[in-house]
Amino acid sequence: MxxxxxxxxxxxxxxxxxxxxxxxxxxxxxxxxxxxEGDAIDQVELLSPNLTRARRQKAMGRWLMPFGFLAGVTFTQITNLTTFASFGPWGEMLIGGLMGMGSGLMGSYAAAASVNSDNDDGVRILRNRRExxxxxxxxxxxxxxxxxxxxxxxxxxxxxxxxxxx
The missing domain is CATH 3.30.70 (Alpha-Beta Plaits)
Known part of the structure; x- marks a missing residue:
């Protein structure tokens, strides 16, 4: 638009x-x-880099976390590591999946923070004018x-x- x-x-x-x-x-x-004056500009997503980053992180998390879970389960199965053997075969696989899901969540934060928007220069100009x-x-x-x-x-x-x- x-x-x-x-x-x-x-x-x-x-x-x-x-x-x-x-x-x-x-x-x-x-x-x-x-x-x-005030924080009205921080409530508008188009003019707030923090809101844009948070939206991007949530969207990436929806994709990266399920794939991370599957990758963790797969890694646990193909490597035959017995790191969590005391939890049994299903528990070990579940913990591997949860660790993969956590990795996907961390990846979504890192990826969202590293991407710059095309509008960053314009938003910076507008914030300076407002100040x-x-x-x-x-x-x-x-x-x-x-x-x-x-x-x-x-x-x-x-x-x-x-x-x-x-």
Whole structure:
């Protein structure tokens, strides 16, 4: 979906732009006004690297943990190691699977932390503008529909940051 963030200098301009955008006939998926203070920006997934990383980790964990379990069971069976022999053959296989699942969980954290998003540079710019005291208006439109650029330009924004289409 096309996403852009409009940077404006004060609250009046931000709320006015937000109101004008909502009055347009174009369908908007999201139109959020973010003040320069508070933690509102950390609640928006598009502008919070921590939320994006957590979502990515959960998605990767759903795949890596079951495969890790199967790999742990398979490894226990093909190596004939008797590390957990006191638990019996089924218990040993189950513990091997659980250890493989734990490895899959650790792998999901490592993999999620190592991947950078295409939007990282744009998000960093927006967070810097916010720290400087600017207001942000997040605008998201459905696929195939461009944001109302005429309305955005009439608000005399300081900057318009277009995030990659999601």
């Amino acid at each position: 096309p996403v852009c963030v409009v940077v404006v200098s004060n609250q009046r301009a931000a709320e006015g732009l937000s109101q004008q955008l909502k009055e347009t006939k174009l369908p908007l998926t999201t139109c959020i006004t973010l003040p320069p 400087e005291g600017s207001w942000l208006v997040l605008l998201e439109t459905p696929n195939g529909i461009e944001p109302p650029w005429q309305v955005v330009q009439r608000s005399n924004p300081q900057q318009v940051v277009r995030l990659n289409d999601l």
